[in-house]
Amino acid sequence: MKSVSIFGSTGSIGQSTLAVVRLHPKHYRVQSLVANAQVDVLWAQIQEFHPRTVGVADPAAAARLRERIAEQIPDGALRPEIVDQPAQIAALAAEESVDVVVAAIVGVAGLASTWAAVRAGKQVLLANKESLVAAGQIMMTAVAESGATLLPIDSEHNAIFQCLPVGEQPAKAVDKLILTASGGPFRTHPLERFSEITVDEACRHPNWSMGRKISVDSATMMNKGLEVIEASWLFGMPASRIDVIVHPQSVIHSMVQFADGSVLAQLGLPDMRTPIAHALAWPERIESGVAPLDFTSLNGLHFHAPDCERFPCLRLAYAAIESGGNAPLVLNAANEVAVAAFLDGRIAFNDISRLIEAVMNLVQSGTRTAAPESIEAVLDENEWARAMADAAVIRFENSRG
Ligand SMILES: NC(=O)C1=CN([C@@H]2O[C@H](COP(=O)(O)OP(=O)(O)OC[C@H]3O[C@@H](n4cnc5c(N)ncnc54)[C@H](OP(=O)(O)O)[C@@H]3O)[C@@H](O)[C@H]2O)C=CC1
Numbered sequence: 001m002k003s004v005s006i007f008g009s010t011g012s013i014g015q016s017t018l019a020v021v022r023l024h025p026k027h028y029r030v031q032s033l034v035a036n037a038q039v040d041v042l043w044a045q046i047q048e049f050h051p052r053t054v055g056v057a058d059p060a061a062a063a064r065l066r067e068r069i070a071e072q073i074p075d076g077a078l079r080p081e082i083v084d085q086p087a088q089i090a091a092l093a094a095e096e097s098v099d100v101v102v103a104a105i106v107g108v109a110g111l112a113s114t115w116a117a118v119r120a121g122k123q124v125l126l127a128n129k130e131s132l133v134a135a136g137q138i139m140m141t142a143v144a145e146s147g148a149t150l151l152p153i154d155s156e157h158n159a160i161f162q163c164l165p166v167g168e169q170p171a172k173a174v175d176k177l178i179l180t181a182s183g184g185p186f187r188t189h190p191l192e193r194f195s196e197i198t199v200d201e202a203c204r205h206p207n208w209s210m211g212r213k214i215s216v217d218s219a220t221m222m223n224k225g226l227e228v229i230e231a232s233w234l235f236g237m238p239a240s241r242i243d244v245i246v247h248p249q250s251v252i253h254s255m256v257q258f259a260d261g262s263v264l265a266q267l268g269l270p271d272m273r274t275p276i277a278h279a280l281a282w283p284e285r286i287e288s289g290v291a292p293l294d295f296t297s298l299n300g301l302h303f304h305a306p307d308c309e310r311f312p313c314l315r316l317a318y319a320a321i322e323s324g325g326n327a328p329l330v331l332n333a334a335n336e337v338a339v340a341a342f343l344d345g346r347i348a349f350n351d352i353s354r355l356i357e358a359v360m361n362l363v364q365s366g367t368r369t370a371a372p373e374s375i376e377a378v379l380d381e382n383e384w385a386r387a388m389a390d391a392a393v394i395r396f397e398n399s400r401g
């Protein structure tokens, strides 16, 4: 029996993880659940999975959950402990009795708990790509030092992990990693109408059901840019050997091209329960609840090169990794601020890439470009970059009138 703690349990990845756990009650037990504010969802998860501890980042939501527990779970019955201080929440990832930590908080908000899990040498199922983009070198060094096992559940990286030779990372004789991209909802949308794109349209991914931030990232293709950086750290591969190919069906989740001309691919329905089940059970295999592919019903698999004119975020991400230093961190921070501003109706869809580029240019023309050397410095640098992006949002709002 493995004990699993899920950071971001109320989100899309968190709920898919619990759907897999639900299928295997004899193999997995839930130790801790962590979320921000969705008390109703947390309450339902508590009743079903009986975690020992629940971390709630929003103190007002934590108070509501404590009240609900006091009212509904009788005195003397087993009540979960509720913690709401950032340090207490991160510490849940390092508890001795935890075997597996699922890192599925969205954004750099997930860094502290992912870091705690890595430092404690846990088996970490990584969805929270932003942590690796912001703190890749520090994180990978800590993985090597602590003996943590970092298993990617981001679908592309999980696919590559499945295609690479066992126990060989970085793998020998690999020419290229090929990340597939759906192209998002605006792959063929008229470019001159990008400024009118609504939040609902941007959040409607053609193939995957996901949280709002990553859905917008897919729509700008920044998601793929973040994934190139994520792949580079996970697999020790320079960005020059990581290609992106648009594959609108999202059936091939990524590929590895070897020196002898072989290309290995991992295929499956676009459902995150597959990579999550793969990583939960690794190196074994378990059922995920996902149906196998019906090849006869596939209407062709198509591929084309990405268009960086249409999706400048992909170009900006390659430029950030090429620049190195704090550029990937700044890219990520500016993207988090820009996406939140778009979701709040403050900037237009096509302002997202413009705003990120403006912040990147500002940083590149200054003197503060080195990579931070500790997690504390990463968090400071992230706040600094966010403040610059916040100021850019105000400039963009003012220029719109
Ligand atoms: N969804 C997907 O299919 C995929 C997602 N990913 C990555 O996984 C991560 C999660 O994505 P997704 O599940 O879609 O996102 P969601 O928005 O659906 O869920 C985010 C989760 O994080 C929680 N959360 C947000 N802020 C905090 C905080 N400060 N402290 C604690 N918990 C917090 C939310 O809690 P609450 O609900 O209470 O707000 C929620 O549980 C992202 O990094 C994304 O890029 C990677 C591949 C695929």
Ligand SMILES: CC(=O)[C@@H](O)[C@H](O)COP(=O)(O)O
Pocket (backbone or CB within 6 Å): 154, 155, 156, 180, 181, 182, 183, 184, 208, 217, 218, 219, 221, 223, 224, 272
């Ligand atoms: C499910 C998953 O891993 C997402 O990152 C997904 O890949 C998004 O799709 P695109 O970014 O390719 O549109």
Ligand SMILES: [Mn+2]
Pocket (backbone or CB within 6 Å): 154, 155, 156, 227
């Ligand atoms: Mn992905």
